[in-house]
Amino acid sequence: MLIEIDYRDKRPLYEQISGKLEELILCGVISSDESLPSVRSLAMDLSINPNTIQKAYDALEQRGLCYSVTGRGRFAAPVDEVLPAKKLEVFNELDAVVDKALKIGMTEKEIVDRVHEKAIRGNTGGKV
Amino acid sequence: MLIEIDYRDKRPLYEQISGKLEELILCGVISSDESLPSVRSLAMDLSINPNTIQKAYDALEQRGLCYSVTGRGRFAAPVDEVLPAKKLEVFNELDAVVDKALKIGMTEKEIVDRVHEKAIRGNTGGKV
Amino acid sequence: MLIEIDYRDKRPLYEQISGKLEELILCGVISSDESLPSVRSLAMDLSINPNTIQKAYDALEQRGLCYSVTGRGRFAAPVDEVLPAKKLEVFNELDAVVDKALKIGMTEKEIVDRVHEKAIRGNTGGKV
Amino acid sequence: MLIEIDYRDKRPLYEQISGKLEELILCGVISSDESLPSVRSLAMDLSINPNTIQKAYDALEQRGLCYSVTGRGRFAAPVDEVLPAKKLEVFNELDAVVDKALKIGMTEKEIVDRVHEKAIRGNTGGKV
DNA sequence: GTGGTCTAGACCACC
DNA sequence: GTGGTCTAGACCACG
Numbered sequence: 001m002l003i004e005i006d007y008r009d010k011r012p013l014y015e016q017i018s019g020k021l022e023e024l025i026l027c028g029v030i031s032s033d034e035s036l037p038s039v040r041s042l043a044m045d046l047s048i049n050p051n052t053i054q055k056a057y058d059a060l061e062q063r064g065l066c067y068s069v070t071g072r073g074r075f076a077a078p079v080d081e082v083l084p085a086k087k088l089e090v091f092n093e094l095d096a097v098v099d100k101a102l103k104i105g106m107t108e109k110e111i112v113d114r115v116h117e118k119a120i121r122g123n124t125g126g127k128v
Numbered sequence: 129m130l131i132e133i134d135y136r137d138k139r140p141l142y143e144q145i146s147g148k149l150e151e152l153i154l155c156g157v158i159s160s161d162e163s164l165p166s167v168r169s170l171a172m173d174l175s176i177n178p179n180t181i182q183k184a185y186d187a188l189e190q191r192g193l194c195y196s197v198t199g200r201g202r203f204a205a206p207v208d209e210v211l212p213a214k215k216l217e218v219f220n221e222l223d224a225v226v227d228k229a230l231k232i233g234m235t236e237k238e239i240v241d242r243v244h245e246k247a248i249r250g251n252t253g254g255k256v
Numbered sequence: 257m258l259i260e261i262d263y264r265d266k267r268p269l270y271e272q273i274s275g276k277l278e279e280l281i282l283c284g285v286i287s288s289d290e291s292l293p294s295v296r297s298l299a300m301d302l303s304i305n306p307n308t309i310q311k312a313y314d315a316l317e318q319r320g321l322c323y324s325v326t327g328r329g330r331f332a333a334p335v336d337e338v339l340p341a342k343k344l345e346v347f348n349e350l351d352a353v354v355d356k357a358l359k360i361g362m363t364e365k366e367i368v369d370r371v372h373e374k375a376i377r378g379n380t381g382g383k384v
Numbered sequence: 385m386l387i388e389i390d391y392r393d394k395r396p397l398y399e400q401i402s403g404k405l406e407e408l409i410l411c412g413v414i415s416s417d418e419s420l421p422s423v424r425s426l427a428m429d430l431s432i433n434p435n436t437i438q439k440a441y442d443a444l445e446q447r448g449l450c451y452s453v454t455g456r457g458r459f460a461a462p463v464d465e466v467l468p469a470k471k472l473e474v475f476n477e478l479d480a481v482v483d484k485a486l487k488i489g490m491t492e493k494e495i496v497d498r499v500h501e502k503a504i505r506g507n508t509g510g511k512v
Numbered sequence: 513g514t515g516g517t518c519t520a521g522a523c524c525a526c527c
Numbered sequence: 528g529t530g531g532t533c534t535a536g537a538c539c540a541c542g
Contacts (some may be wrong), residue, residue, distance in 0.1 A: 007328075008329075013327075013527075027231055039212065052526085054152050090225065090234070094239065094242055094246075095246050098222075098243050100218055100221070101153065102247065105211070106218070111222065111243055112245075114222055115236065115240055116236065118226045119230065119236040140531080140533085162532035166514065166515085167515065168514085176533090177533060177535070179534075180533060185515090196515060196517050197514085197515080199515070200391075200514065203391075268516080269518075270518090283488065294528080294529065295530065296530095305518060305520070308517080324529090325526095327525080329530080339488065339489070346481065346485050349484070350498055350502075353481050354498075356477070360410050360467065368480075368500070369480070370479070371496055374478075375482070375486065397542075436542060
């Protein structure tokens with residue numbers, strides 16, 4: 001599977017899992033309307049209590065990143081419908097960090113330079 | 129007082145308090161070696177248990193943002209000693225957000241533009 | 257249990273406990289990723305308030321010697337990650353003592369001899 | 385004065401002061417039977433409460449590093465009488481550190497080398 | 513007065 | 528069951 005859990009991560013398990021799934025969907029690794037693994041199979045794969053997986057899926061669905069069809073399973077939501085909201089979310093996070101940076105005396109140039117560096121290095125190296 | 133508690137905030141009380149104090153110190157609102165409110169007085173002010181304030185101060189001290197002298201009180205640490213580490217920390221947060229943005233298909237330009245906008249609007253209006 | 261409280265010790269209880277655990281972890285008596293006793297059970301064992309144990313564990317975690325997973329328990333950190341920093345720490349302590357010794361007129365030979373004696377007697381008999 | 389107090393130091397003030405005085409006496413900066421500054425004058429010098437100075441002197445006297453003659457003042461004890469006990473004390477500290485070092489897997493050679501380095505660099509650079 | 517430690521007992525989220 | 532947060536109230540050392 002594409003999901004690995006990090007037990008040192010401070011986030012609750014279900015959030016870690018739903019976060020990872022969200023990323024896979026948004027980046028297109030899981031295509032729109034592709035079926036997601038069943039609660040039970042994923043639970044087996046990760047050696048995790050099914051309740052936890054269920055909770056992860058619930059969170060994911062609530063964020064609009066997947067939908068469930070009773071009796072058929074769960075499917076990834078069409079990315080086009082979700083991306084705009086997600087972009088806004090990321091923008092807000094960006095705002096918060098920039099705000100913090102400005103408050104401790106960093107200049108816009110310093111920030112932009114750092115963004116540039118990161119963009120050049122590419123998004124391949126980044127951890128989630 | 130300069131600190132207000134937001135009970136809708138999901139973070140624990142002590143973290144909210146230490147975070148707010150950290151900001152006040154880093155931005156120079158509380159100057160270096162200036163005395164911080166005593167555990168008991170701040171507890172009264174905020175109608176919060178002294179133990180919780182103590183924990184907030186412990187966290188603050190652990191991050192190197194203040195030091196305590198038994199029998200005398202607590203004082204803000206010299207910012208110069210802490211700022212470099214804090215800058216690095218913020219840079220890492222920035223990297224993480226930029227990474228997330230790139231992964232969902234944003235361009236460097238989009239990001240830089242947003243940073244620029246935020247910088248122009250000034251750092252006065254931002255929430256912490 | 258491997259931990260005993262010495263009520264004549266002037267250090268606070270939580271420090272005594274975290275110190276003892278640190279030693280057990282660093283020496284490999286508790287192996288990496290092995291689970292530590294739960295807050296409540298250790299509190300029962302030592303007849304100490306759970307809050308105190310919690311504080312001891314917090315201190316331990318802050319020093320990077322264990323990590324906690326909510327709902328699952330607490331586990332010893334991989335020693336390899338911590339040993340280098342710890343070595344440096346001990347070296348600094350050593351420097352301080354040697355400095356003190358030299359200042360009161362001891363010779364390097366006297367010091368080295370004492371180290372040698374101690375090394376021969378073995379590290380088994382030493383108190384922590 | 386030769387004494388400077390560090391308010392960031394975690395030790396209580398009186399201990400810091402008595403410690404500094406002890407060092408001055410043991411190193412011969414204050415010679416045997418030389419008179420120590422009066423409680424009041426030292427309190428003035430350091431802008432510290434006389435009670436604290438009194439406590440420092442009491443601690444010093446109790447450790448045998450000075451003696452008081454009623455009506456005449458306080459005097460440094462003859463170093464020869466105190467040095468042996470102090471040496472033993474430092475040796476014990478040394479033992480403790482060496483023990484700690486051995487326990488985390490350092491070799492005798494590593495320790496001795498460090499001692500040697502420290503001895504070469506001289507005791508001039510060391511902080512108290 | 514100050515900070516620091518400890519106890520007792522409660523409540524919550526997570527698994 | 529686990530860890531984490533919070534309250535209430537007590538005691539101590541320091542200045």
